[in-house]
Amino acid sequence: xxxxxxxxxxxxxxxxxxxxxxxxxxxxxxxYLFWYVQYPNQGLQLLLKYTSAATxxxxxxxFEAEFKKSETSFHLTKPSAHMSxxxxxxxxxxxxxxxGNNRKLIWGLGTxxxxxx
Amino acid sequence: xxAVSQTPKYLVTQMGNDKSxxxxxxxxxxxxxxxxxxxxxxxKIMFSYNNKELIINETVPNRFSPKSPDKAxxxxxxxxxxxxxxxxxxxxxxxxxxxxxxxxxxxxxTVT
Numbered sequence: 001x002x003x004x005x006x007x008x009x010x011x012x013x014x015x016x017x018x019x020x021x022x023x024x025x026x027x028x029x030x031x032y033l034f035w036y037v038q039y040p041n042q043g044l045q046l047l048l049k050y051t052s053a054a055t056x057x058x059x060x061x062x063f064e065a066e067f068k069k070s071e072t073s074f075h076l077t078k079p080s081a082h083m084s085x086x087x088x089x090x091x092x093x094x095x096x097x098x099x100g101n102n103r104k105l106i107w108g109l110g111t112x113x114x115x116x117x
Numbered sequence: 118x119x120a121v122s123q124t125p126k127y128l129v130t131q132m133g134n135d136k137s138x139x140x141x142x143x144x145x146x147x148x149x150x151x152x153x154x155x156x157x158x159x160x161k162i163m164f165s166y167n168n169k170e171l172i173i174n175e176t177v178p179n180r181f182s183p184k185s186p187d188k189a190x191x192x193x194x195x196x197x198x199x200x201x202x203x204x205x206x207x208x209x210x211x212x213x214x215x216x217x218x219x220x221x222x223x224x225x226x227t228v229t
Contacts, residue, residue: 032216038158043121043207043220088158094216102172105216107160 002027002095006108014116019063019078021111023091026072029103031093033074035065038088038110047089050074061085086115120144121221123208129227130198137194138224140208148172149191150218151183152207160207166191167213198228 007022025031032051036044048059055067065076074091091108121142130136142149150173151163165173166185180196191208205225209218 034217036220041223043222044160044209044218045220046217049217090160102165103216104162104165104173105218106162110158110160112158 002093002106004091004093004106004108006089006091006111008111009109010112010114012114012116013081015083016080019076019081019085019113021076021089021091021113023065023074023076023108024072025074025091025093027093027095029094029096031095033065033067033094034092034105035059035063035074035076036090036092037061038090040087044090047076081113081115083115083117086113088112121208121210121219123206123221123224125224126222127225127227129229131229132198132200134198135194135196136198136226137192138206138208138226140191140193140221142189142208142210142219142221144210144219146210146212146219147188148211148213149185149188150209150211151191151193152209154205154207154223156204164191164193195226198226200228202226203228 003026005024034049035047038044048057050067058064063078088110092105094103095106148167150165163177164183169185182194185191205223207223208221211218
């Protein structure tokens with residue numbers, strides 16, 4: 001089955017601490033992987049993406065993620081959290097649609113990141 | 118310049134009414150999407166159009182009908198609104214085969 005699992009629906013870190021948001025996936029096609037961020041009352045914004053090039057991907061706002069095929073993981077990290085990083089984070093992977101004739105993104109349930117002063 | 122825009126931003130209506138949400142993108146993309154995000158932030162794809170052709174139609178009640186007059190526009194019409202339709206609806210667009218999607222600001226629909 002095609003799926004995305006984000007471990008931990010809520011993560012809380014202190015300002016300046018490491019941020020680690022976990023994403024594991026299962027896809028029936030070679031995956032493209034994405035992390036999106038959603039600030040309160042806004043749409044989703046792309047943070048970074050993996051599209052079969054370098055396995056360590058750098059994104060905006062100091063975030064990066066590493067694609068590990070053997071672990072089917074694409075965890076998001078940031079060395080030092082900032083108050084402005086508080087938001088909802090979504091992992092997504094390409095998968096076949098129900099008819100099997102096209103690709104779509106399937107989404108994790110999201111991880112809410114809180115940053116404490 | 119707004120890349121993906123939606124109107125209205127808020128929509129409050131009563132059960133049984135029919136309503137529409139409009140979406141426009143000025144990115145030159147040929148694929149557009151409608152998503153529903155519920156109160157728990159779960160994001161579910163509803164429809165996808167490529168060059169005005171429906172390519173993804175997930176398990177959505179047929180009260181929901183998308184219409185794409187051209188590849189820059191994708192509207193969503195909802196008939197006989199129900200309480201469970203209350204959610205935030207997002208429009209998104211992408212270039213075909215690229216999958217990186219750009220999202221609109223969302224339309225918060227409240228059915229009373």
